[in-house]
Amino acid sequence: MNRLLFSLLLLLPISGSGHGIEIDSSALRPLAPITVTFAPIESTVRPVPAPKPPVTTSAGSPKHAPLDRRQHRSREGWERIIPTHVKVQYAGGMGFLSFGAGWDYGRKCQWETDLYLGFLPRSKAGKFYLTATLKQNHIPWDIACGKRFSFTPFYYGLYINTIFGEKFWVREPERYPRKYYTFSTKVHSFLFIGQRFSLHTNRNRTSRLKGITFYYELSTCDLYLISAATNRSLGGRDIVGLSAGVKLQLF
């Protein structure tokens, strides 16, 4: 089932409307420089220049739209502390479900920092646990597929997760001699790689929702890596876990 889902995820952009297509330049135009567009933008050829033309991504030929059409223009002042997106993630070693908010930044929104609050239900961990996660993403490329879709072939990052509960500690309790246990059961760091598929919905300027991104990731954590690094009998399949999520772009 999972395999099918993700195969479809990959195939969607391939079977989409193609690349380098002619773009109706009047279709999408940001209102003012302050707005952040997270959407396919118009081609670099502008028959009617806007009063303050937005910064466009570099493109080779004016006949072709740029492949990576992400664009980011900073919001000003205190507006910047408002999260640019919210996310929901399923699994990934950070909880059964995790709810997050985050900020994207960089010239092409290629950096994303998220904060999640997640939980483990009794059915999955014997007891209800809360978790918190700080996640850093780097999304080097994005491939536009038609006006409304884009595909991220590869992105990566790391996250640090903590679980709340008296069973878990960063350093062993005082009843033990120092360094009796030399690892943390409470805080774990993860590395991940993933792919994304985005639908851009900001045609309607009155809507708060600018886009929906579906993502999945393959991740592993520090203690698994230590185990695999010292044993030939443990391989990638043993230590890698799967996760999936949705990102809602607000700005």
Next chain:
Amino acid sequence: MKPIARIASYLPLLAGIAGCDHFEYHPYDTDIKGDCNINARNIARIEAACANKRTIRFAMISDTQRRYDETELAVEAINARNDIDFVIHGGDLTDFGLKKEFMWQRDILNRLHVPYVCLLGNHDCQGTGEEVFGKIFGPADFAFTASDIRFVCLNTNAMEYDYSHPVPDFGFIENELHAFASPAVRTIFAMHVRPYDFQFNNNVAKAFEYYVLAFPNPLFCLFGHDHRWIEEDIFNDGMIYYGCPNIAKRTYILYTVTPDGYSHEQIAF
């Protein structure tokens, strides 16, 4: 590069998924895939296979945490012979108490041709480890009868419970003592941590020994935790405690119990 070619170049990423369809909620979740309740099932096998034997032979391995390669070698070495009735694992299957560590160890130990039982080690108690151990292997205190010998296997990792739970559980020990019945006429004890180790509840070390000696014909006690071969009369009362080397030493201990006595041998692999 054409966009489609570019996408195609990332196909190997999906190939990785083809072999991995496991959503993991947390390294310490207790959502276990695969075989569970192993000790009870293997005890039934041991009791059935040894019921009519006069001499039994068992191997002890211990402290296999984060040594999957050596654990595999031990399984191969034990499988290579046909004179062993069962295997006792002295605890510390895991280093961090992670669910996956228990599952990795389980999957290796399940390749043993003979039945095995696992004791709870102090590392196995980290995080949700004890709950995972309980699901995969069973209760931390258990007992079984092989031939005419009662094996009493005990959780002695007192420090991990900080007095929130009786360790060792004298209630369990006393029940075993009262329920002691034929065909058992002799007793062997197995535990992860020996008396007077830092982990042990040393306030009751002598009381523990008192109970050990109260059992019918106690032969000897087995333990792990110290990562080396130990043969010691801890209480100077003639009861020998045998410490099993950790698996990194590439050694298992072979015990042969005959109607008249017993012998032990260190087997390197």
